[in-house]
Amino acid sequence: MLMTGRQYRSSLADGRATYFEGARVDDIAAHPILGTAVDVVARTYDRWYSPEPDARSPLMVVPRSAQELRERIPLLHEAGMMAHVTYTSIMTLITAAGRLEKLDPVYRQRLQRYVDEVQERDLRVTQCITDAKGDRSRPPSQQDDPDAYTRVVERRSDGVVIRGAKLHITGASLGHELMTIPTKSMKEGEQDYSIACAVPVNAPGVKIVNTTYAPRHHDPRDFPVSGRDHYPEGFVIFDDVFVPEERIFLDGEFPYAAVFAHSLGLWERLGGLSAMADEADRLVGLAQLIAEANGLAHVAHIKEKISEMIIHATLIRASLEAAISNCNFGPDGAAFPNELYTNAGKYHGAANYNSMVRHLHDIAGGAVLTTPAIADIENPEVGGLVRKYMKTMHGVDGEYRMRLFHTIRDLTADAFGGWKQVTNIQAGGGLYAQRIVTRKHYDLEHAKRLALAAAGLDEDHA
Numbered sequence: 368m369l370m371t372g373r374q375y376r377s378s379l380a381d382g383r384a385t386y387f388e389g390a391r392v393d394d395i396a397a398h399p400i401l402g403t404a405v406d407v408v409a410r411t412y413d414r415w416y417s418p419e420p421d422a423r424s425p426l427m428v429v430p431r432s433a434q435e436l437r438e439r440i441p442l443l444h445e446a447g448m449m450a451h452v453t454y455t456s457i458m459t460l461i462t463a464a465g466r467l468e469k470l471d472p473v474y475r476q477r478l479q480r481y482v483d484e485v486q487e488r489d490l491r492v493t494q495c496i497t498d499a500k501g502d503r504s505r506p507p508s509q510q511d512d513p514d515a516y517t518r519v520v521e522r523r524s525d526g527v528v529i530r531g532a533k534l535h536i537t538g539a540s541l542g543h544e545l546m547t548i549p550t551k552s553m554k555e556g557e558q559d560y561s562i563a564c565a566v567p568v569n570a571p572g573v574k575i576v577n578t579t580y581a582p583r584h585h586d587p588r589d590f591p592v593s594g595r596d597h598y599p600e601g602f603v604i605f606d607d608v609f610v611p612e613e614r615i616f617l618d619g620e621f622p623y624a625a626v627f628a629h630s631l632g633l634w635e636r637l638g639g640l641s642a643m644a645d646e647a648d649r650l651v652g653l654a655q656l657i658a659e660a661n662g663l664a665h666v667a668h669i670k671e672k673i674s675e676m677i678i679h680a681t682l683i684r685a686s687l688e689a690a691i692s693n694c695n696f697g698p699d700g701a702a703f704p705n706e707l708y709t710n711a712g713k714y715h716g717a718a719n720y721n722s723m724v725r726h727l728h729d730i731a732g733g734a735v736l737t738t739p740a741i742a743d744i745e746n747p748e749v750g751g752l753v754r755k756y757m758k759t760m761h762g763v764d765g766e767y768r769m770r771l772f773h774t775i776r777d778l779t780a781d782a783f784g785g786w787k788q789v790t791n792i793q794a795g796g797g798l799y800a801q802r803i804v805t806r807k808h809y810d811l812e813h814a815k816r817l818a819l820a821a822a823g824l825d826e827d828h829a
């Protein structure tokens with residue numbers, strides 16, 4: 368049964384322990400800052416609602432072909448972050464289930480039942496993978512604090528008790544479920560850290576501390592992007608949380624701990640890649656519009672910068688398309704994006720994002736930061752003068768140009784811009800992880816054979 372926006376809002380009043388800037392937030396939907404994010408999610412529930420008793424959201428259906436994979440992307444972009452993280456969680460669990468074939472079949476059955484339940488109840492699931500991690504150079508079992516990685520601290524006949532923290536969890540307080548999985552591979556002796564499970568947000572012992580880039584400014588016209596759409600990050604603490612048996616997907620089988628992280632990495636990076644493809648086109652569009660509004664669109668060095676931006680945007684979109692059209696299939700027919708193109712494309716987009724932003728700032732000028740608020744145009748004393756001096760020529764209105772500058776600042780040079788900058792690098796496991804996976808899936812032997820042939824050497828020399 369799908370939820371309406373109103374039902375979603377009431378579903379959050381479930382006793383969850385969430386905090387923001389030093390205070391406990393008992394009614395997140397009514398909170399002046401976090402509540403506006405709830406409104407956005409509620410609207411997407413209404414947008415996709417169907418009253419049919421056995422309806423399933425089209426956003427959460429498992430793709431079975433390249434075309435279905437391709438069609439899902441614009442839908443998820445329209446539906447926003449909470450739909451995106453839920454879809455990614457579902458696909459992670461489906462992908463992992465296919466890779467746990469050699470384990471006790473009970474895990475696969477529980478995974479399938481859990482995915483069915485999420486789809487049936489139209490829940491939102493967030494991805495809890497990144498642990499606190501302590502000293503990065505030491506494995507979980509050799510940390511000063513054994514809780515630096517989430518672990519089982521007690522086993523009972525009907526489940527386990529977990530302790531630890533998962534940091535930077537996008538939208539954790541806005542969801543219903545925390546998909547909790549090991550952040551890395553585990554070794555002998557790290558059985559207690561090899562735990563994958565699903566935890567309701569309101570389970571006793573779960574505490575979520577929120578941060579947000581949501582604008583504190585009252586006028587959304589000055590924050591046209593982040594004022595419309597923002598999601599809190601959750602610092603999720605498992606302070607001895609009981610997880611019943613039927614919600615445990617791995618417990619102690621350490622050789623399989625990384626299966627979940629690898630499965631998530633693939634879907635998370637596909638999401639990142641598809642977001643970057645739209646983002647890159649948006650940055651090109653802003654560069655062209657502001658160049659035209661400044662009267663410089665025909666100037667050689669401006670055109671060259673925009674051409675470079677176009678090439679970058681095109682390569683990102685090409686890798687997205689390659690990732691989709693070269694998709695692979697799991698044992699039950701689910702379609703997965705191609706690992707090589709997904710990772711190489713995501714890496715390329717993230718690593719070159721700064722040069723896109725540099726070109727845009729270079730082309731736009733200092734008004735990216737100093738453009739007066741839109742409300743200043745409405746001030747009877749200075750409004751006309753602000754409009755006059757922000758105008759550049761006939762046909763380029765001052766307010767139009769100001770709105771472009773506010774959009775550029777919001778997207779690239781303010782709280783949301785900073786969030787994007789770091790997120791592009793870190794989300795999906797960071798650049799290093801993408802380099803490792805790309806290398807793993809690249810056909811290095813083929814490259815070596817080509818190099819040997821070019822050198823006139825036979826393969827025995829390799």
Ligand SMILES: Cc1cc2nc3c(=O)[nH]c(=O)nc-3n(C[C@H](O)[C@H](O)[C@H](O)COP(=O)(O)OP(=O)(O)OC[C@H]3O[C@@H](n4cnc5c(N)ncnc54)[C@H](O)[C@@H]3O)c2cc1C
Nearest residue numbers: 494495496497503504535536537790793794795796797799
């Ligand atoms: C806005 C945002 C949203 C996010 N959303 C989510 C989410 O929803 N769910 C989730 O689980 N995670 C999320 N993440 C977390 C993200 O996946 C991590 O930030 C990323 O994996 C890096 O981990 P870290 O932040 O702990 O940095 P670190 O692991 O400390 O990494 C910092 C640097 O150190 C390097 N490094 C770390 N360990 C080693 C080592 N042993 N040897 C060599 N080099 C090392 C890394 O390669 C990197 O260059 C999010 C992050 C951000 C910024």
